[in-house]
Amino acid sequence: MAKLSGITAVDRAPTLSRRAYLQIQQAIRDGAIRQEVLYSENELAETLGMSRTPVREALISLSREGLVAVESQRGFRLRQLSADERREIFDLRSLLEPYTARRLALAATEEDVRRLGTLIDAQQDLGGPGQQSEFLALDEQFHLLQSELLGLERTHATMTSLRGAMWLIGFEALTLPHRHEDVIAEHRAILDAIARHDPEAAAAAAHEHIVTTAAAVL
Structure with missing residues (x-):
């Protein structure tokens, strides 16, 4: 087996x-x-107790993900997502999440349903200031x-990248009246269809959830 050369150890x-x-x-x-x-x-580096270099590298990574804008010699700020960017995010979610829910409705075990239900139950207990x-x-x-339960690695990676942008707009949706309760009801509709092993109902519920969320923030 050939030996690697020219590669230094990670510091x-x-x-x-x-x-x-x-x-x-x-x-x-x-x-x-x-x-x-x-x-x-x-100031961020001082707060984190680090030198500026790793903080700068972290900000560059977050910038590539579209979460922050780094301003040369000035600092950084959170990105303001344009209306077109927001629409694109929800369009992509509307393609991926119904697909995933449909697949999971065909393959979900009782343990899968239990794990998803536990997350919804935990959401039910939240909602205060x-x-x-x-x-x-x-x-x-x-x-x-x-997508993790299904082992859909590419789908999962794409959805993970979209979730980062959702953090920039998620707080907006939750400020709307009754949105907390509506999200829980929409999640339960998705899970109920998955538990019934009804792929079309699961996909429809996932799509409706995304459409409703998009309408709240676009």
Whole structure:
């Protein structure tokens, strides 16, 4: 077997960069990093207890994902998604999620249904002030778990990338009256169809959920 040459060992910086990435991502999800505010990279690095380099690398990764805009010599801010970007996100979801729900309705086990139901039950217990981040985290798990249970790796990867953008607009939807209750009802409709092994009903419920969410934020 040939030996590799010209490749150096990975030092600690990528690990710090990953830590910075996860902490910034969580701050976005928690609403600690807000829209229309310019943040300093230096201050962020000090807050995280890191040098500027791993923080810069993390911000570049988040920029590639379309979550932040890095402004040279100034700092960074959350991206403002255009109307066209929002429509594209929901158009892609409307293709992938009904497909996944349909497939899962044909293959779901009792354990699969139980795991999805547990996430909805946890959402049911939330909804108070300051719990939007937890609610959105459970929402993300509910949608991503479906493709994970099926082993649809490419679908799962694409859906994961879309969920990042959803964090930028998810808080908007939850500020609307009754949206918390509506989301739970829509999730239960999807799961009920999956549990009945009714693929067309599952796909229709998933599509209706996306259409309703899109109407709330577009």
